[in-house]
Amino acid sequence: xxxxxxxxxxxxxxxxxxxxxxxxxxxxxxxxxxxxxxxxxxxxxxxxxxxxxxxxxxxxxxxxxxxxxxxxxxxxxxxxxxxxxxxxxxxxxxxxxxxxxxxxxxxxxxxxxxxxxxxxxxxxxxxxxxxxxxxxxxxxxxxxxxxxxxxxxxxxxxxxxxxxxxxxxxxxxxxxxxxxxxxxxxxxxxxxxxxxxxxxxxxxxxxxxxxxxxxxxxxxxxxxxxxxxxxxxxxxxxxxxxxxxxxxxxxxxxxxxxxxxxxxxxxxxxxxxxxxxxxxxxxxxxxxxxxxxxxxxxxxxxxxxxxxxxxxxxxxxxxxxxxxxxxxxxxxxxxxxxxxxxxxxxxxxxxxxxxxxxxxxxxxxxxxxxxxxxxxxxxxxxxxxxxxxxxxxxxxxxxxxxxxxxxxxxxxxxx
Amino acid sequence: xxxxxxxxxxxxxxxxxxxxxxxxxxxxxxxxxxxxxxxxxxxxxxxxxxxxxxxxxxxxxxxxxxxxxxxxxxxxxxxxxxxxxxxxxxxxxxxxxxxxxxxxxxxxxxxxxxxxxxxxxxxxxxxxxxxxxxxxxxxxxxxxxxxxxxxxxxxxxxxxxxxxxxxxxxxxxxxxxxxxxxxxxxxxxxxxxxxxxxxxxxxxxxxxxxxxxxxxxxxxxxxxxxxxxxxxxxxxxxxxxxxxxxxxxxxxxxxxxxxxxxxxxxxxxxxxxxxxxxxxxxxxxxxxxxxxxxxxxxxxxxxxxxxxxxxxxxxxxxxxxxxxxxxxxxxxxxxxxxxxxxxxxxxxxxxxxxxxxxxxxxxxxxxxxxxxxxxxxxxxxxxxxxx
Numbered sequence: 170x171x172x173x174x175x176x177x178x179x180x181x182x183x184x185x186x187x188x189x190x191x192x193x194x195x196x197x198x199x200x201x202x203x204x205x206x207x208x209x210x211x212x213x214x215x216x217x218x219x220x221x222x223x224x225x226x227x228x229x230x231x232x233x234x235x236x237x238x239x240x241x242x243x244x245x246x247x248x249x250x251x252x253x254x255x256x257x258x259x260x261x262x263x264x265x266x267x268x269x270x271x272x273x274x275x276x277x278x279x280x281x282x283x284x285x286x287x288x289x290x291x292x293x294x295x296x297x298x299x300x301x302x303x304x305x306x307x308x309x310x311x312x313x314x315x316x317x318x319x320x321x322x323x324x325x326x327x328x329x330x331x332x333x334x335x336x337x338x339x340x341x342x343x344x345x346x347x348x349x350x351x352x353x354x355x356x357x358x359x360x361x362x363x364x365x366x367x368x369x370x371x372x373x374x375x376x377x378x379x380x381x382x383x384x385x386x387x388x389x390x391x392x393x394x395x396x397x398x399x400x401x402x403x404x405x406x407x408x409x410x411x412x413x414x415x416x417x418x419x420x421x422x423x424x425x426x427x428x429x430x431x432x433x434x435x436x437x438x439x440x441x442x443x444x445x446x447x448x449x450x451x452x453x454x455x456x457x458x459x460x461x462x463x464x465x466x467x468x469x470x471x472x473x474x475x476x477x478x479x480x481x482x483x484x485x486x487x488x489x490x491x492x493x494x495x496x497x498x499x500x501x502x503x504x505x506x507x508x509x510x511x512x513x514x515x516x517x518x519x520x521x522x523x524x525x526x527x528x529x530x531x532x533x534x535x536x537x538x539x540x541x542x543x544x545x546x547x548x549x550x551x552x553x554x555x556x557x558x559x560x561x562x563x564x565x566x567x568x569x570x571x572x573x574x575x576x577x578x579x580x581x582x583x584x
Numbered sequence: 585x586x587x588x589x590x591x592x593x594x595x596x597x598x599x600x601x602x603x604x605x606x607x608x609x610x611x612x613x614x615x616x617x618x619x620x621x622x623x624x625x626x627x628x629x630x631x632x633x634x635x636x637x638x639x640x641x642x643x644x645x646x647x648x649x650x651x652x653x654x655x656x657x658x659x660x661x662x663x664x665x666x667x668x669x670x671x672x673x674x675x676x677x678x679x680x681x682x683x684x685x686x687x688x689x690x691x692x693x694x695x696x697x698x699x700x701x702x703x704x705x706x707x708x709x710x711x712x713x714x715x716x717x718x719x720x721x722x723x724x725x726x727x728x729x730x731x732x733x734x735x736x737x738x739x740x741x742x743x744x745x746x747x748x749x750x751x752x753x754x755x756x757x758x759x760x761x762x763x764x765x766x767x768x769x770x771x772x773x774x775x776x777x778x779x780x781x782x783x784x785x786x787x788x789x790x791x792x793x794x795x796x797x798x799x800x801x802x803x804x805x806x807x808x809x810x811x812x813x814x815x816x817x818x819x820x821x822x823x824x825x826x827x828x829x830x831x832x833x834x835x836x837x838x839x840x841x842x843x844x845x846x847x848x849x850x851x852x853x854x855x856x857x858x859x860x861x862x863x864x865x866x867x868x869x870x871x872x873x874x875x876x877x878x879x880x881x882x883x884x885x886x887x888x889x890x891x892x893x894x895x896x897x898x899x900x901x902x903x904x905x906x907x908x909x910x911x912x913x914x915x916x917x918x919x920x921x922x923x924x925x926x927x928x929x930x931x932x933x934x935x936x937x938x939x940x941x942x943x944x945x946x947x948x949x950x951x952x953x954x955x956x957x958x959x960x961x962x963x964x965x966x967x968x969x970x971x
Contacts, residue, residue: 232649233635233649236649236650236653237649237653237656238919239653239654239657239918239919239920239922240653240656240657240660242918242919243657243660243661243671243918243924244660246916246924246926247661247664247669247924247926249854249855250854250914250916250926250928251664251666251669251854251926251927251928252852252853252854252911252912252927252928252929252930253664253666253854253927255664256663256664258628260663261660261663262628262630262631262660263663264659264660264661264662264663265628265631265656265657265659265660266630266631266634266656266659267659267662268655268656268657268658268659268660268662269631269634269635269638269652269653269655269656269659270634270655271655271658271659272647272651272652272654272655273638273642273644273646273647275642275643275644278638278642280634462643463642463643463644463645520643521643523641525633525634525637527630527633527634528629528630528633529629529630531630533633533634533637533638535637535638535641535642535643536642536643536644537641537642537643538643539643
């Protein structure tokens with residue numbers, strides 16, 4: 170009996186001692202708690218392209234964390250006091266990022282949410298895996314096929330421009346954002362997708378099942394014009410722009426044109442390396458552009474001899490929609506006296522962005538540099554002035570294109 | 585086993601238990617600490633990725649961490665879709681508090697432009713301006729020998745303000761006297777939140793215009809009612825036009841002056857039970873015939889006063905539909921001197937209805953007109969004809 174009591178007493182003592190030790194450990198740890206561990210949730214951002222390597226971000230300055238405490242002070246009050254629905258933390262985070270970017274006063278440093286970033290990133294690669302149709306979201310919330318890419322699965326399935334997609338694999342997409350809808354229709358090549366289609370003028374809805382494929386986005390349109398003038402239009406500087414330009418040029422050069430019109434109107438730009446290599450198609454040895462960072466660092470991008478398109482008479486068509494990479498190409502051709510610009514003043518985007526893919530798939534594009542023409546002229550906010558200005562009239566007859574006509578005239582008459 | 589061996593084993597076991605419990609305590613605390621941090625910051629992870637991407641490569645000068653933090657706060661608050669939940673940086677906060685507290689360092693005068701564009705002064709009674717000799721109607725030419733020509737009234741007000749005890753020299757014109765200078769020592773000025781008079785058209789009607797609800801408004805209103813009654817008023821026009829609100833407590837106290845016992849309003853909050861506010865019996869103007877004037881700029885606390893009076897059928901509202909803002913903002917001062925206005929509650933009228941988004945509908949709708957005060961004329965006619 171006595172032994173049992175003693176054992177119990179010892180056990181109780183041990184338990185009590187353990188409890189005190191636990192509490193002490195807990196308390197001491199709380200007091201000297203590892204405050205710096207905050208940094209562990211911060212990971213380096215992963216760059217996508219250009220494929221340079223970036224240093225790992227410096228360990229977070231504690232002052233940044235301290236300054237940012239105000240944000241949490243605000244948010245705790247809002248969580249406690251706000252009368253109304255609180256948005257989820259992702260929405261709040263996105264809002265905070267956008268709010269931070271607003272303070273930079275630079276419209277080109279921008280944040281793109283994951284679903285949109287996924288689509289634009291795939292597009293910029295020059296190809297995508299899907300059915301092969303261009304779409305737009307109508308005001309009534311229905312997704313309309315604007316055009317069908319030739320030889321695509323969409324064409325093979327008999328889809329036509331004007332068709333509307335109401336459901337994807339049985340799920341309604343009416344009212345979704347256009348990028349959300351596109352993300353549902355796209356998928357790995359070889360997989361199948363079933364669309365419910367409404368065709369204007371046809372009372373019955375119908376379903377089509379389409380096998381997705383990898384589809385190269387056509388970026389180039391070319392044709393031989395009257396007077397044996399070659400015409401080539403580039404719509405965007407995606408990753409396949411140079412390759413597509415080359416194959417179109419090769420085909421047309423076989424017909425020995427007297428001149429070449431490069432149409433960069435409404436071309437919003439794309440990758441910097443594509444701008445340089447497209448310019449290189451037409452330019453011999455020399456400077457294409459100079460890139461300068463705010464720390465004064467300078468990088469010169471050059472073109473090289475040895476392309477068969479370096480001497481053919483050249484006109485570049487530009488307008489207010491010719492931006493960024495388009496302006497690099499047009500600016501180099503103009504500055505180096507390689508050809509003339511016809512049309513209207515260009516957009517004037519003389520800055521370079523680096524895309525960062527953030528850990529949840531969203532994307533941050535950060536302005537990292539300004540670029541200058543081979544003559545060391547900055548075009549930011551100004552744009553390039555055409556050598557021959559041809560302003561389009563307010564209303565145009567279909568098929569009419571005074572800027573193109575002026576370019577043909579210039580190449581045929583030399584003025 | 586010997587007794588000594590037993591003791592050693594026991595001592596070792598105790599030590600082992602103590603150490604493992606201690607370690608357990610430390611680990612548990614750290615785990616909880618990480619969980620807490622992760623819960624708070626995990627979702628913000630990509631914010632920090634963006635933050636450091638900018639630090640790494642943004643072209644040009646990055647705004648300070650403070651500015652970026654302010655931007656992030658604004659951006660986060662924008663997601664609430666509530667125009668009244670706002671973040672104010674330190675500077676405007678002080679001015680705002682001054683305005684709501686009804687006090688600042690100044691000379692104590694109203695100003696406006698006359699037809700020729702000259703700036704006219706009208707000192708408050710017993711203000712530094714009045715004591716120094718400024719008379720109603722004096723024209724202001726210069727402040728500290730700098731002309732006021734070309735300045736907005738707001739700019740002029742700002743220049744007249746300053747620390748309590750500091751001095752400002754005004755150059756005034758009072759034709760036919762030649763321009764002269766007066767030096768005035770700034771003092772804390774209570775901005776009167778109302779004006780009142782017996783109506784010229786009918787001196788039995790007292791007219792009381794409350795322009796905003798500040799800390800002193802209830803007291804001022806009580807005094808004004810007493811003065812109007814003394815002057816012979818037997819009925820009152822309470823003008824809440826262009827009164828955008830202010831503090832709720834004074835607004836409730838003002839409503840109480842005009843109401844008998846009953847429900848004044850309800851306040852619904854996110855995390856606490858509904859609160860009911862009552863008016864008490866025996867308000868000094870509870871039995872006087874009353875009309876309330878409202879317009880599109882009658883908002884917030886003003887709508888509570890007008891809405892309670894209307895819902896309790898105490899008096900008619902005359903004028904235009906009101907603004908329609910029945911939410912309450914609490915103001916939280918933050919650690920760096922900035923402040924946060926948060927929509928924290930919803931006000932309900934005595935009939936337990938929120939103030940509609942399109943405002944209170946007057947019992948008699950009269951639109952404002954150029955040149956004459958049609959709603960006031962309509963109020964006078966209502967008193968005189970009973971309809």
